[in-house]
Amino acid sequence: xxxxxxxxxxxxxxxxxxxxxxxxxxxxxxxxxxxxxxxxxxxxxxxxxxxxxxxxxxxxxxxxxxxxxxxxxxxxxxxxxxxxxxxxxxxxxxxxxxxxxxxxxxxxxxxxxxxxxxxxxxxxxxxxxxxxxxxxxxxxxxxxxxxxxxxxxxxxxxxxxxxxxxxxxxxxxxxxxxxxxxxxxxxxxxxxxxxxxxxxxxxxxxxxxxxxxxxxxxxxxxxxxxxxxxxxxxxxxxxxxxxxxxxxxxxxxxxxxxxxxxxxxxxxxxxxxxxxxxxxxxxx
Amino acid sequence: xxxxxxxxxxxxxxxxxxxxxxxxxxxxxxxxxxxxxxxxxxxxxxxxxxxxxxxxxxxxxxxxxxxxxxxxxxxxxxxxxxxxxxxxxxxxxxxxxxxxxxxxxxxxxxxxxxxxxxxxxxxxxxxxxxxxxxxxxxxxxxxxxxxxxxxxxxxxxxxxxxxxxxxxxxxxxxxxxxxxxxxxxxxxxxxxxxxxxxxxxxxxxxxxxxxxxxxxxxxxxxxxxxxxxxxxxxxxxxxxxxxxxxxxxxxxxxxxxxxxxxxxxxxxxxxxxxxxxxxxxxxx
Numbered sequence: 299x300x301x302x303x304x305x306x307x308x309x310x311x312x313x314x315x316x317x318x319x320x321x322x323x324x325x326x327x328x329x330x331x332x333x334x335x336x337x338x339x340x341x342x343x344x345x346x347x348x349x350x351x352x353x354x355x356x357x358x359x360x361x362x363x364x365x366x367x368x369x370x371x372x373x374x375x376x377x378x379x380x381x382x383x384x385x386x387x388x389x390x391x392x393x394x395x396x397x398x399x400x401x402x403x404x405x406x407x408x409x410x411x412x413x414x415x416x417x418x419x420x421x422x423x424x425x426x427x428x429x430x431x432x433x434x435x436x437x438x439x440x441x442x443x444x445x446x447x448x449x450x451x452x453x454x455x456x457x458x459x460x461x462x463x464x465x466x467x468x469x470x471x472x473x474x475x476x477x478x479x480x481x482x483x484x485x486x487x488x489x490x491x492x493x494x495x496x497x498x499x500x501x502x503x504x505x506x507x508x509x510x511x512x513x514x515x516x517x518x519x520x521x522x523x524x525x526x527x528x529x530x531x532x533x534x535x536x537x538x539x540x541x542x543x544x545x546x547x548x549x550x551x552x553x554x555x556x557x558x559x560x561x562x563x564x565x566x567x568x569x570x571x572x573x574x575x576x577x578x579x580x581x582x
Numbered sequence: 583x584x585x586x587x588x589x590x591x592x593x594x595x596x597x598x599x600x601x602x603x604x605x606x607x608x609x610x611x612x613x614x615x616x617x618x619x620x621x622x623x624x625x626x627x628x629x630x631x632x633x634x635x636x637x638x639x640x641x642x643x644x645x646x647x648x649x650x651x652x653x654x655x656x657x658x659x660x661x662x663x664x665x666x667x668x669x670x671x672x673x674x675x676x677x678x679x680x681x682x683x684x685x686x687x688x689x690x691x692x693x694x695x696x697x698x699x700x701x702x703x704x705x706x707x708x709x710x711x712x713x714x715x716x717x718x719x720x721x722x723x724x725x726x727x728x729x730x731x732x733x734x735x736x737x738x739x740x741x742x743x744x745x746x747x748x749x750x751x752x753x754x755x756x757x758x759x760x761x762x763x764x765x766x767x768x769x770x771x772x773x774x775x776x777x778x779x780x781x782x783x784x785x786x787x788x789x790x791x792x793x794x795x796x797x798x799x800x801x802x803x804x805x806x807x808x809x810x811x812x813x814x815x816x817x818x819x820x821x822x823x824x825x826x827x828x829x830x831x832x833x834x835x836x837x838x839x840x841x842x843x844x845x846x847x848x849x850x851x852x853x854x855x856x857x858x859x860x861x862x863x864x865x866x
Contacts, residue, residue: 359785500852501643568784
């Protein structure tokens with residue numbers, strides 16, 4: 299847990315999706331690994347922000363001298379669970395030059411003409427970056443499954459295809475962190491209601507969100523199957539209780555910090571003769 | 583100047599490249615439009631950060647309901663002038679979802695096989711976004727001219743091609759802000775020296791930076807020609823004194839705020855029946 303003194307217990311282990319996990323057994327109001335309140339959470343998030351920004355700069359610096367490592371954070375959740383807040387409040391602390399964010403929408407006609415991994419393959423982060431997928435290839439086994447957007451055998455095929463795809467990314471130097479933000483059905487009603495009540499939030503509301511909400515249980519089941527089939531040692535899923543936004547942000551921030559600390563990054567050595575360049579500079 | 587009370591005079595007008603501008607006449611140590619020091623500058627930047635973030639959210643919200651407007655900030659400068667600092671400290675305050683950053687490096691073989699505008703055309707920001715070009719199509723008339731990377735008649739052709747390209751972007755809803763960060767030759771020596779002196783900055787140093795530094799006067803002249811040929815009413819150039827980093831950041835932040843305030847953005851109206859959706863939500 300390194301420099302983030304506010305964690306009482308490492309949340310990485312507490313949040314990792316265990317085999318056979320049932321979402322009904324995970325308390326969306328929980329805050330595993332930390333005591334405290336919303337106020338403490340905000341203070342902790344600021345501390346973590348500096349740590350994360352420093353580590354990302356190291357990762358970026360190393361990549362300039364050939365290090366191939368990078369991070370891919372996959373964010374999945376029911377509507378209003380707080381993906382956007384993670385991007386804004388966790389990724390927002392990192393130098394924009396170090397972040398590659400892709401928000402995946404309903405596939406276009408062209409995208410539908412290709413394998414489901416085509417569009418995500420093009421969006422994977424380069425060396426030194428933290429890539430963030432706001433929704434991802436998992437939509438193709440979540441809404442894809444719930445709405446039967448493909449034949450059952452194609453949905454089945456996709457789990458293995460995803461594992462193969464992710465293995466390739468890991469082999470190429472990517473640390474993959476897959477996060478499901480877990481809110482309760484009641485909390486979603488409250489949040490969607492808030493969007494309807496505030497004129498400055500109307501743009502965030504989409505009537506289709508209620509259509510999906512009506513399939514809540516199907517989605518929960520589709521997530522459980524996805525965890526079962528694609529939570530691998532090299533690309534694990536984390537289920538992050540998200541009824542408390544402060545907790546979810548802090549937890550995802552920690553997962554990123556943890557991954558970066560595991561890399562044991564150091565400033566890269568100069569690939570030029572420093573004294574020689576000093577002399578050239580003085581003469582210029 | 584709206585809500586940014588710290589400006590004594592609107593810097594937009596003060597910084598706009600006037601016809602016939604000579605860089606030797608612009609003091610790189612200056613801070614036009616504002617009194618104060620580095621400390622005041624940091625406080626002001628924080629105030630401006632919230633204003634900028636709020637305005638960008640409005641722009642983004644409007645784009646979700648069909649508004650086509652967007653911003654393109656073009657950053658050009660001699661090495662070490664602070665482009666990266668602008669991205670980190672000015673753009674860093676904006677929700678990452680609202681920023682589309684592209685850093686243009688030495689063109690690849692594939693890029694060289696196309697017209698010079700090919701790669702930039704693919705990187706222009708979508709509606710609702712602030713696009714940032716860290717270097718840009720202007721490299722093709724800057725290093726392109728200084729290093730004679732193309733025949734003189736091709737360099738000549740490019741100024742008009744740029745104006746045509748930018749006119750098209752403006753017609754499509756883009757506000758273009760072109761910034762040259764202006765540092766002195768002595769300040770560059772100091773900054774490059776600092777990179778050589780600090781092991782945690784070596785990765786930012788490139789021996790090629792000194793090669794370009796040796797052509798200082800040629801570059802200054804190439805910038806002047808670029809201003810002369812491409813500073814148009816719809817896509818003006820701004821020359822921002824940048825020996826003081828705090829000033830350059832504040833000035834660029836203001837140019838963005840100014841452009842967004844000129845759009846007179848309002849929260850978009852809901853394109854659904856709010857009461858009907860409330861009833862659906864309650865029943866779900």
